[in-house]
Amino acid sequence: MAEQEDELSESLSGENSSKEIAGSGDSKAKWYKRLRKGITTTTSEKREMPEGLWSKCPECHYICTTSELKENLYVCPKCNYHHRIGSEDYFEILFENNKYTELFDNIESIDFLGFTDLKPYQKRLDEIHAKTDLKDSMRVAVGEMSNAEIVIACMDFEFIGGSLGSVMGEKFSRAVDYCIQNKLPFLVISKSGGARMMESAFSLMQLAKTSGKLSQLSDAGLPYISLLTDPTFGGISASFGMLGDFNIAEPGALIGFAGPRVIKETIKKDLPEGFQRSEFFTGAWLSRFYC
Numbered sequence: 352m353a354e355q356e357d358e359l360s361e362s363l364s365g366e367n368s369s370k371e372i373a374g375s376g377d378s379k380a381k382w383y384k385r386l387r388k389g390i391t392t393t394t395s396e397k398r399e400m401p402e403g404l405w406s407k408c409p410e411c412h413y414i415c416t417t418s419e420l421k422e423n424l425y426v427c428p429k430c431n432y433h434h435r436i437g438s439e440d441y442f443e444i445l446f447e448n449n450k451y452t453e454l455f456d457n458i459e460s461i462d463f464l465g466f467t468d469l470k471p472y473q474k475r476l477d478e479i480h481a482k483t484d485l486k487d488s489m490r491v492a493v494g495e496m497s498n499a500e501i502v503i504a505c506m507d508f509e510f511i512g513g514s515l516g517s518v519m520g521e522k523f524s525r526a527v528d529y530c531i532q533n534k535l536p537f538l539v540i541s542k543s544g545g546a547r548m549m550e551s552a553f554s555l556m557q558l559a560k561t562s563g564k565l566s567q568l569s570d571a572g573l574p575y576i577s578l579l580t581d582p583t584f585g586g587i588s589a590s591f592g593m594l595g596d597f598n599i600a601e602p603g604a605l606i607g608f609a610g611p612r613v614i615k616e617t618i619k620k621d622l623p624e625g626f627q628r629s630e631f632f633t634g635a636w637l638s639r640f641y642c
């Protein structure tokens with residue numbers, strides 16, 4: 352091995368050029384002979400490409416820079432696919448000049464049941480908080496949109512699949528109170544797998560709590576807009592997701608209660624094409640809206 356390395360460095364520095372002239376074609380061939388197999392660069396020596404510089408569309412595989420994608424509001428310039436984004440990006444897009452005040456950000460999830468699945472719930476929460484800086488799967492903020500004030504509650508899918516737990520229920524409820532006190536409209540951007548199983552029945556109670564609060568908002572004569580994005584499932588679509596004065600949806604978003612695989616296994620029938628996509632729901636139930 353050491354001998355081979357010497358040969359390689361000699362070849363590269365041209366030190367064996369005399370041999371080349373005098374000898375046969377053998378040494379010349381060494382120039383083109385691969386002496387080391389595989390990629391030998393160690394990880395520490397690799398030049399890192401800055402993370403997230405490029406983005407690939409999962410639908411049409413079109414590759415563009417993240418700044419190009421951002422300029423296009425996270426919609427694929429080629430096929431109109433809507434990339435999944437979080438509350439930070441939605442607030443930046445929707446609030447004028449990215450100016451807004453976050454509300455109720457002092458509430459955070461804790462493991463009050465001592466629940467353990469693959470790992471303890473509290474450990475899961477701590478890990479996600481450390482990774483994303485999020486305290487729960489919903490953030491609420493107030494700011495201006497087209498010169499009118501509005502309260503927006505937006506889910507973050509990266510926080511346990513945007514699941515509905517007691518913190519989301521409480522934030523939602525306080526956001527409604529804030530809207531009533533300040534006479535503001537309420538927009539909720541949903542992106543969730545449904546109820547948070549680690550909070551058991553407490554999670555399910557949020558369905559009634561949030562729906563009840565919406566009746567108070569309605570009694571106050573204030574509009575509630577529900578924007579359903581990909582995916583919106585379970586407890587969300589079974590409660591406030593579908594209770595909007597306007598229910599609007601992102602193109603191509605999966606929306607439903609149980610997933611298509613579960614339904615297919617239950618009814619033992621093939622599902623129609625485009626089943627549970629936002630375009631599949633029509634009429635009074637869901638107004639199609641391209642945003």
Ligand SMILES: [Zn+2]
Nearest residue numbers: 408411427430
């Ligand atoms: Zn695309």
